[in-house]
Amino acid sequence: MGVARYPLPVVPSGQRLEVVRRLVAEATAAHAARNGGWRESLLVRNAAMVTLAITTGARSGEVSAIDLADWHRRRRAVTLHREPAGRGPAFHEEQPLDDTTTALLRMWLPHRTRVLATLDGGDVPALFVSLRPNSRAGVLWPAGMRLHRYGVRDAWRQTALRWHTDGEHWTWVPTRLEQLRRPGPG
Template identity: 35%
Template sequence: MPAVGVKVSRVRARQLWMVVGMWERALSSERLRGIGAGPVQGLFERPVLRVFWDLARAGELRALEPGQGRERTLPVATLRIVRDCLGIMAGLVVPEGTTVSLPVVEQPEPKAVVRVEMLGEVYRGLVELAAGGPLERDGKTLSFEDRTRLLAMVCLVLDTGARSGELAALRLDDLPPGRRTVGLRRRQQKASPNRAEEIAELAGVAPSSARAVLWGQGHRLSESLRRRVEAARDQLEPLPDTEWYALRPGTQVALRRWFEVRERLVEPLQGGRNALWVTLVPTKAGPPGITLRPQGLTQAFARGMTALNWVMAGRPGWEPMPIRMEQLRRALTPEPLPVPCTGTSK
């Protein structure tokens, strides 16, 4: 890719370099070997672009292998980023007036959520898992600390509907004295596609049209429709920075047990120790007790739910649980408390 002068944000620049790396790996593959010797605009001819997209979508162009419990195929959000970067690149190297057929990223149907009737079984299974002895299968061990942390995580997800990033961002300060409530910093933005249905209803358009505009793919829609969606978006009240939720007694018990484990882990550390979730074993980032990052949290959840499925397999009425947190959190729609609860609970 030749050097060009185009002004983009730092985030977009990193994304563009990511796609450049994907092109390098694609051009080294059997299916595209030799294509890179030609003019750079040849990369955006339909047959070449189709092969690139097939490889990218299948996860064949990843720089790193996905973590445990994560699918190899690229998620829809990443595919949208790749498509947008391809559009920027094509605009820089393809002669003006040439049509480039960029891939279409379809909005997938949401994966099936856990049935509400199963949530009690999930909780009881996790309590049993947390209280049991060492768990090992296929050479993988789920420690007592791992199980205690998992139970606390799942309880908070069921009480708040937290996303993985929101759960990972929790601090001790988000649990007021008494720990009967939790303050969750929601990460939805005003123009987020997560609010597409709300915006679509306000604008009087189809949700798919609202999503297209919010994702920056509204160029195929009429100018008047785009303006209606943008006007509806601007009319929305911003979401509260923090929502407060009541914690069930079972969640309070799970958190108390996790705090006992957590205290032993962070005691030897110096400096800030405010993260709710911490690591259990040494990692590349440091010793046990340091902040658990969002990726580590999703991996811990996947590992724990896999273990729960092992333990519960064959029990009457048990249905295998998904290893993605989204499918669990969408099973319920917890209502936030009407007023903040930052004082001491009585």
């Protein structure tokens, strides 16, 4: 395996649009199935997360830090909690959302509600939550907990790898979300 050279090449805007279209198609088909399985919820959640990252330029940690209260539905915007790495203090930034991202977030809400209904206890403020139990540092966490930044990153990587192997010539899709979210050439 070779050494990665940074910054990694970004995806041109035309190809980013192809990625968004495919994510929307998968999420719409999964949402229409309405059988409530975690796989359908996974497709909808991942489409909403990745499209939000592409639209706003948010990093995976910033996507995972978004609470439901940070999504301003009427204004069609989201407040990001930015923490520049070594370049100044943290700050809040409101980013507008396009129609596609807004529709995917609305599509995600019933899936999120269904996952959180399985929890004993209070509501989780996070917009994006885990769909299955998982472990961190040897501790088992139930489904419905805030998705960690590595969960956001891994969700995209698994989607990209699935696309690489499905035979539809999507091998050009990067496995790093960073390459999709950063603005690229025309």
